[in-house]
Amino acid sequence: MTATQSSPLTLISKSASAKTQAVPPLIEQLKGGLDAPICLTWELTYACNLACVHCLSSSGRRDPKELTTAEALAVVDELADLQVFYVNLGGGEPMIRKDFLDIVDHAVSRNVGVKFSTNGYYIDKAAAERFAATDLLDIQISLDGFDAETNDAVRGKGSWEAARRAMDNLAEANFGEFKISIVATRHNVDQLDDYKKMADEYGAQLRVTRLRPSGRGVDSYQDLRLTHPQQQQIFRWIMDHPDVLTGDSFFHLNALGKDTGETLPGLSMCGAGRIVCLIDPIGDVYACPFVIHDEFMAGNVRDTGGFASVWRESDLFQELREPGAAGACASCNAYDACGGGCMAAKFFTGIPLDGPDPDCALGHADEAVAAASAAGVVPQPSQDHSRRPVTLGAKPS
Amino acid sequence: MPSGSTDAATQKRPQADHPLAFDSSAKWERSAKIGLRPEPFGALAYHFDTRRLVFLKSPVLVELVDGLVDHDSADAAIEAIVEPADDRGRQAHVKALASLAEAGVIEPVTTAISFVG
Amino acid sequence: MEPKTEPEVTAVEEALVEEELLVEEISIDGMCGVY
Numbered sequence: 001m002t003a004t005q006s007s008p009l010t011l012i013s014k015s016a017s018a019k020t021q022a023v024p025p026l027i028e029q030l031k032g033g034l035d036a037p038i039c040l041t042w043e044l045t046y047a048c049n050l051a052c053v054h055c056l057s058s059s060g061r062r063d064p065k066e067l068t069t070a071e072a073l074a075v076v077d078e079l080a081d082l083q084v085f086y087v088n089l090g091g092g093e094p095m096i097r098k099d100f101l102d103i104v105d106h107a108v109s110r111n112v113g114v115k116f117s118t119n120g121y122y123i124d125k126a127a128a129e130r131f132a133a134t135d136l137l138d139i140q141i142s143l144d145g146f147d148a149e150t151n152d153a154v155r156g157k158g159s160w161e162a163a164r165r166a167m168d169n170l171a172e173a174n175f176g177e178f179k180i181s182i183v184a185t186r187h188n189v190d191q192l193d194d195y196k197k198m199a200d201e202y203g204a205q206l207r208v209t210r211l212r213p214s215g216r217g218v219d220s221y222q223d224l225r226l227t228h229p230q231q232q233q234i235f236r237w238i239m240d241h242p243d244v245l246t247g248d249s250f251f252h253l254n255a256l257g258k259d260t261g262e263t264l265p266g267l268s269m270c271g272a273g274r275i276v277c278l279i280d281p282i283g284d285v286y287a288c289p290f291v292i293h294d295e296f297m298a299g300n301v302r303d304t305g306g307f308a309s310v311w312r313e314s315d316l317f318q319e320l321r322e323p324g325a326a327g328a329c330a331s332c333n334a335y336d337a338c339g340g341g342c343m344a345a346k347f348f349t350g351i352p353l354d355g356p357d358p359d360c361a362l363g364h365a366d367e368a369v370a371a372a373s374a375a376g377v378v379p380q381p382s383q384d385h386s387r388r389p390v391t392l393g394a395k396p397s
Numbered sequence: 398m399p400s401g402s403t404d405a406a407t408q409k410r411p412q413a414d415h416p417l418a419f420d421s422s423a424k425w426e427r428s429a430k431i432g433l434r435p436e437p438f439g440a441l442a443y444h445f446d447t448r449r450l451v452f453l454k455s456p457v458l459v460e461l462v463d464g465l466v467d468h469d470s471a472d473a474a475i476e477a478i479v480e481p482a483d484d485r486g487r488q489a490h491v492k493a494l495a496s497l498a499e500a501g502v503i504e505p506v507t508t509a510i511s512f513v514g
Numbered sequence: 515m516e517p518k519t520e521p522e523v524t525a526v527e528e529a530l531v532e533e534e535l536l537v538e539e540i541s542i543d544g545m546c547g548v549y
Binding site: 458496500 | 535536537538539540541542544
């Protein structure tokens, strides 16, 4: 085997037999989609006891067409057969479903790991003990402010207290390491250090995710989204705290690291329809939880062939697995770092999908966002289960 | 109970920097606590206890992980399964197995009878 | 980040790049589009 001046990748393929081929970067392989999701989000119900102003699923009222218990358990079986390793349950408030424990227990019995996202209202001491005794279970408590004033302005009066009570109950029941998940907003981004301290005190894992203009979020987005300086602030903070989870939701900010070569942890790619997706309470399958809109609906688990068939054969998902064009971002030298950002953020601000992310860290979308808003081309979500008009509460001082 | 590892937020993880920690002359096997899902690029391995997710990025590596238990040592398995088993191929696969051992995807086979609780 | 161009590398660096290609770990939380 002669050494050449060619790249290491070429050297591998030259020195190996046909069996050991050069390996393209993982992210390129994942963009083409897999035969089954790696993990996915499953909203169990649109019913919710809260009315958070930015709710990505516009939840509140149960939908009469909700999957039955039998249908839900059949979905669990499908996911297990596909070897989906981990499912993120949510809603609305998933614990509202009377068969919630049945669904969780069945998933766990079939070796599908479960994380559920909850506002914590229903985690009393008994529930905490029950969860502590359940294997393969992660719990994620939602909180959007370190103090009640900041949090309740977004999530409603009493919600902070309920979340803290749930955390106390989990800690007392020796549940172990649960997750505390915050959506970063203009009003809580200065509280990140406090949050981290709180999580550390509970022995919990902190998770900070991006606010997207999805669901009810479309109305409060302009008030809650991060300013450009705050984006820089949070990019630096996440880089400095590698043990904080992000759900890979800030990869649009990787443009801020293009000169230093810094990238935020995670795959740094949109997983929608490729490695993840959403199953909603009535069995509709969407590309991800942030695009509950007809434009991004791939099918329904009640269709012939079930979830597997939607995942593998739907037109929408096949389209998403085609290589995308850089479009308006093609000439930007940060495109390799940010990949043009988030499809959902673009869609719900009326920006074309091959345009810049509305929160482009380099400011390339600022005009487009204003123009789309003025022209009234911002789409509304297709499903709205809100119980009543929801408005942003009093801003914290 | 969650069983997240202490560094459950582990991101892209470089291969083990201490090759001496992995004994390739010992017998290894795929862990019973992982789910291994074949993929076009190789496989996905998920450890149910630690929640760690590992991508095996070549079908040969997957074959190697599956075949470890049939050989008396990791070295022997590499010899038999990786083609060609030249220095570069051997080193690459030993290093890969070291990473997989650290992630709990593979475990040493104990010769003593073990009582599984 | 994968380097866009392949610079001249020493034999040791070649080995490291090769190794990096075979195993990659990601957090189960490291995928965008889930809760």
